[in-house]
Amino acid sequence: MRSARFLSVVLVVSSTSVSALDLDPKNADSIKSAAKAVAKTVVSLYNGNKSVEIPGIFSTPGFYWWQAAPVWDALVDYSFLTGDTTYNDIVGKALQFQVGPNNDYMPPNQTKSEGNDDQSFWALAAMTAAERNFPAPNTSIPTWSTLATNVFNTQAARWDDKTCGGGVRWQIFSFNNGYNYKNSQSNGNLFELSARLAAFTKNATYSDWAEKTYSWLEQVGFVNNGAVYDGADLTTNCTSVSHLQWSNNAGALIYGSAIMYNLTSDAKWRNRTSTLLNATLTTFFKDGIMEEVACENIGTCASDQTFFKGITAIHLARTAVVAPFTAQSIMPLLQSSATGAAVNACTAPDGSCTLIWTASANNASTSGVTSLGTDFSALEVIQANLVGSAKSIVTQNGSTAVGGNSSSSGSASGSTAKGSGVNLAIPGLLSVAQIFGLILLGHVVL
Numbered sequence: 001m002r003s004a005r006f007l008s009v010v011l012v013v014s015s016t017s018v019s020a021l022d023l024d025p026k027n028a029d030s031i032k033s034a035a036k037a038v039a040k041t042v043v044s045l046y047n048g049n050k051s052v053e054i055p056g057i058f059s060t061p062g063f064y065w066w067q068a069a070p071v072w073d074a075l076v077d078y079s080f081l082t083g084d085t086t087y088n089d090i091v092g093k094a095l096q097f098q099v100g101p102n103n104d105y106m107p108p109n110q111t112k113s114e115g116n117d118d119q120s121f122w123a124l125a126a127m128t129a130a131e132r133n134f135p136a137p138n139t140s141i142p143t144w145s146t147l148a149t150n151v152f153n154t155q156a157a158r159w160d161d162k163t164c165g166g167g168v169r170w171q172i173f174s175f176n177n178g179y180n181y182k183n184s185q186s187n188g189n190l191f192e193l194s195a196r197l198a199a200f201t202k203n204a205t206y207s208d209w210a211e212k213t214y215s216w217l218e219q220v221g222f223v224n225n226g227a228v229y230d231g232a233d234l235t236t237n238c239t240s241v242s243h244l245q246w247s248n249n250a251g252a253l254i255y256g257s258a259i260m261y262n263l264t265s266d267a268k269w270r271n272r273t274s275t276l277l278n279a280t281l282t283t284f285f286k287d288g289i290m291e292e293v294a295c296e297n298i299g300t301c302a303s304d305q306t307f308f309k310g311i312t313a314i315h316l317a318r319t320a321v322v323a324p325f326t327a328q329s330i331m332p333l334l335q336s337s338a339t340g341a342a343v344n345a346c347t348a349p350d351g352s353c354t355l356i357w358t359a360s361a362n363n364a365s366t367s368g369v370t371s372l373g374t375d376f377s378a379l380e381v382i383q384a385n386l387v388g389s390a391k392s393i394v395t396q397n398g399s400t401a402v403g404g405n406s407s408s409s410g411s412a413s414g415s416t417a418k419g420s421g422v423n424l425a426i427p428g429l430l431s432v433a434q435i436f437g438l439i440l441l442g443h444v445v446l
Ligand SMILES: *[C@@H]1O[C@H](CO)[C@@H](O)[C@H](O)[C@H]1NC(C)=O
Pocket: 043, 049, 050, 051, 086, 087, 090
């Protein structure tokens, strides 16, 4: 990922807002049709399945290699959550084309600027494909989980005890800016990948690494009382921590901790999950709607940062599945955030969405553009509301994984969605009227 210093505004100016995307976040059919409209917009920005362009990459200048990974992750989940397989073929090809000669998401075209977090976002997308039994179009490529494991192995080998007591660096190569920085994104992704591999394989090596990476993040002060800070320079042994907070860093840690709690039933992991979650819900939500507080309202979100809320939204939804005790805190806020996106951001007739989901979206100086990241984030927050009625994910052996369908007696969406759903059991769901009440304060729409 690029540093927050580099502002890249390569965005498309949206038309003046006239209407809102139709969405009832408690009705699965409504969620699916809203997700379908936004997914179509996301895919419309992709040229990689045309012969003139490279598969797996969004080639528009200002879109970066790593950004494609969460998009493929979202579209794998889109297929799983909605049953619409329209994009499976291009998504499978994209995830396979970028594996590189060692099948570890280090393709030579990218390595000169590739960071550990860039690489791990691709591994997490492959993991999503593994857990959802996503079809692999080309049998000459290793399985999705093998690709994820290969990335894990490269990063475990980069663990560096020489400074800051451990951690992986932000950058892989010494010639890149950021080689002397250790950050929460790289280490948080490695933690999440370890936890997901632990759940998928039951191999204790991965749970050991989850414990090791998380403990280090606390020890070095990147995680402190539920807050997740950006990172620190290693030349001063990480003693001066940047206190910038990005929602997606917290999202990776919350989901990984929730998986570890489910795997171990250890109160320590429950406490970590709950402490992180409480801080996130306080820091990154305003009037029940998610916002990227470090950049959104001052109009400085760079291209990368427009992806963060979407990444966070789906991580919170997945957390609600594997740690049901969190569902009653999380799901109502995903409903109100999705409604906020539909009403305040997805107002263009073409299904594109702007950045800001709160009522401040009517401030044209901070919100009036749409891009891959803003469309992606809207897709994730909308489809996040389908997790309660989804099928179970799988493990290596095809059995039900953590987060699986162990007890099924209804669906969180309160709709007629099919599938052996996990019952998220959300007492006191906000009514649509309450949600609208929240987000319409001081803002006239419709
Ligand atoms: C690219 O993918 C889209 C979406 O699946 C499809 O509609 C289109 O026909 C594809 N184009 C080519 C050249 O394969």
